[in-house]
Amino acid sequence: MTTTRPDPDLGLPDTDLPDTGPAAVRERDETDPLAGFRSRFAPVPEGLVFLNGASLGRLPAATADATDALVRGEWGARLAEARTQWLDLPQRVGDELARTVLGARPGEVVASDCTSVNLYKLGAAALRDRPGAVVLDDDNFPTDQYVLTGLAEEYGREARVVRTDPDRGPQPEEVRQAVAGGAALVSLSLVSHRSGALADLRGIQEAAHAAGALVLWDLSHAVGAVPLELTADGVDLAVGSTYKHLCGGPGAPALLYVREDLQARLTQPVQGWYGHREQLAMRHAFHPDPGIRRFLTGSPPVLSLAALLPALRLLGEAGTDRIRAKSTALTGLFQRLAAELLEPHGFRLAGPPDPARRGGHLTYTHPRARKLVPLFAERAGVLVDYAAHDRVRVSPAPLSTRFADVHEAVHRMHRVLKEEGA
Template identity: 40%
Template sequence: MTLTYDDAVAMDLADPLAAFRDEFLRGDDPVAYLDGNSLGRPPRRTLERVEDVLRRQWGEGLIRSWEDGWLELPEQVGDRLAAACLGAAAGQTVIAESTSVNLYKAIHAACGLREGRDEIVATDADFPTDRFLVESVAGARGMTVRWLSPDVVEGVTADQLAAVLSERTAVVLLSHVDYRSGVLLDMAAVTEQIHAAGAVVIWDLCHSAGVIPLALDAVGADLAVGCTYKYLNAGPGAPAFVYVAERHLSAVRQPITGWWSSKDRFAMGPSYEADPSIRAMLSGTAYVPGIVAVDASVSLVAEAGIDAIREKAVALTEHCVALVDAWLVPHGFTVASPREPARRGGHVTVQGPRAREVADAMYAAKVIPDFRNPDMIRLGLSPLTTSYAELWTALDVTRQIVEGDRQLSV
C-alpha cells in the first residue's frame, strides 16, 4: 500500500530522530529540501560555536588561542569524527583542506606504499574530481590507469575487479557510495579482494560519512577521504577528512609537505622531516572556524547515533522508492538506484523523460532536488533533517508536475 500523507505524519510523530530537526536553522524554508546529500542544513550549534571562535577565541584570545587549543584541533576533531561514524580508532584521522586536496595527497601516498607497481585502478563514471586526480597522479608518477566501467545501478562487481587486478596494481580508488545512483559497495569484500592482489585501496566516503555506519579498522581499509558538508552538515566548503590506517603511518608520505606535517613544526629547520603520526597528512595552517564547524556537526551525529541514522535512511529511501513506483513510473520514470536497502546509500535517483525540465519545475515549486546530467534527479534524504511528510509532499508535487497539473519550465 502506498504511503499516505496521514501515514507520513504518523511516522514523523513516532520518529526517534524527530527532535533533531529543531537543531537546525530553517529560515525561509522551501516546501521540501531533498538536497542534503550535496549540502546539509546549518546546525544551530554550529553558528554558536563559530561565533565563539570569532568573537571570544580570536577576538579576545588572539594568537594565544593557538596554544589554548587550536593547534590540536585537526587531530581531536578527526578522532571524534572517526568515533562517531567511521569505525576507526583514534590517531588515524585528521580534518584538513578540501576533499580534492586530501584525495590528491592520499593517491600519491598510497602509490608510495607500493613502489614498483605501475597501475592505478579507478572507475570512469566516478565523480569528476576522483577521475581527474587519478589521471594527474598517474601522469606525474609515470603510471597507467586501468578504468572500470560499472553499471550505474549494479556498481563495481567482483568480476570487473578481478579482470584488472594484477601484480602491477598499486592502488584502487573507489567510491563507497556512487554519487549518481547511491549504489553501496560491500567495503569488506572489496577491500579483501584488493588486498589479495597485493594492492592498496582508497575509499571515497563523501556520500557515506554521517549516513552509513562504517568500520574502516575492522575491514582493514588502507586510506579514506571524505567531505563534511553533506550528511555531516558542516557547511559549504567545510574542511574534509583523511584517514590512514595505523599500520601505514610510519611509511606514508604525501606530496604537499607544508610545515604542519613536519615532525617539529616550530623548529623552523633547514630540511623537512615528516611527523610519524597522522599529522603527516596535514599541509598548511588549520582553518579553525571550519574545523570547529565540523566538530559541532559531528556532535549531532554522535548524539543521534549512526545506527539510528542508518535505520531512518533505509526507511526514507524505501518509502521514496515506493512512491516513485506508484506515481512516477507510470509516466515513464524509472528508479536508477538499487532496490535492496542493503545496497543503497542515503539518496534515491530517478530517471525519466524531460528530467531537466521536471527538476526545474520542482525548483519553481520550492521542492529542491539535485539534478545530474544527462537525466538523473537525485532525491537526497538526510535522516536528521528530512521528515516523512516532507518526502511525501515532495513526491506529490513531482507527481502533479509529470501529470501536467503543474506547468513544466521551458
C-alpha cells in the same frame, strides 16, 4: 559491508511502511525516535521541502553560536595568543570524526584541505610505497578520475579504468580482473554519487589486497549516511567531504584516514610545516611526524573546523545505526510513492531497488530531468538535485526530514509532471 537492521532495543525505526497513506505517515512521524533532532537545525524557509542533503547538508542551529564564540571569544578577545590552541584542531576534529561516524581509532583521522587534495596526497603516498598500476572506475566522481589519472601520468604508471554499470556500482569481480598482474592502488567511491549504489567494501578490498594493492576509498556520499567501521574492516586509506551528510557547511575541510600501521611507512608529496615532527622548531630539514599529522601541510581552516564540530555532536548523539535505519525508511517511502505517482510520467529508478544496497540517496532518470528539477523548486517548493545524464537525485536527511515531508514532496512533484504533460 554489513547493513543495519532495525532493533527495537536500540530504538531503531522499523524500515517497513506498508501503508503510504497520510494517516500512516503521520503516525510514523509521531513514533520516530529521531523526531526531536529536527528542531536542532535552522528552519527551512516556509513552503519548501528540502530533499537535497547529498549536495549540502542543512545548518545545525548550534553552528552559528560555535563559530561566533571562536571569532569573538577567541580570535577577537585573545588576538594572536589564541592561535596556539588551534594547532591540534585538525587532529581533534579528526578524532571526533573517527569516533562518531568512521569507526576508526584515535590518531587515524585528520580534517584538512579538500577531498581532491587529500585524494592526491594519499594516492601519491600509495604510489611512492609500491609499484604497479592505478585502478579506478569510470563512474567515479569526475575529480577523482582527474586526480587519479593525473597521478598515474606523474608517476609513470598505467591507469586501468574499470567499466562500471552506473546503476550497480563497481563489483569485486571487475576489480579482481583489473588488478590481475599486480597493482599499487585501487581507488573507488563507496557510494556512487550518481545512483547511490553501495559498493561491497570487503569484497573489493579482498580482491585488491590479493594483488598487492592498497585501497583508497572516497567516502563523500557514504560518511554520515551509512555506518562505517574502517578499523574493523581493515580499510587502508580513505578521504571524503564533510559538507554533505555531515552538515559541515560550505567549504568544510575534508576527512583523511590512514590505518595506524601504514602511517609511518607512507610519505605524502605536499610536505609542510604542519606535518613536521617539530612543527614550531622551524627546522630547515623536513622530518615527518611519525603519526597521522605527517599528512597535514599548512595552516588549517579554523573557522570551518569549528563549524563542523556541532554537526558531529548531533550525529554522535543520534547514532549512525538509527540514522541509517531512518534513511532507508525515508528513501523506501519515496520509492513506493514514486512507483505510483512519478514512474507513470517517465521516471525510472536508477540504482539498486533495495534501500539496503544504497547510500543515503536514490536517483531517478527522466529525459527532461534538467528542466524538471528547477520546475520542482519554483512551482512546488521541492528541492532535489540534478545529476548528469538526466538524473534526479533525492536525498532526505534523516535528522531533519519527516516522513510527511517525503509524502508531500512526491505529491507536489506529481502535480508538476501533470501540468507539464511529462
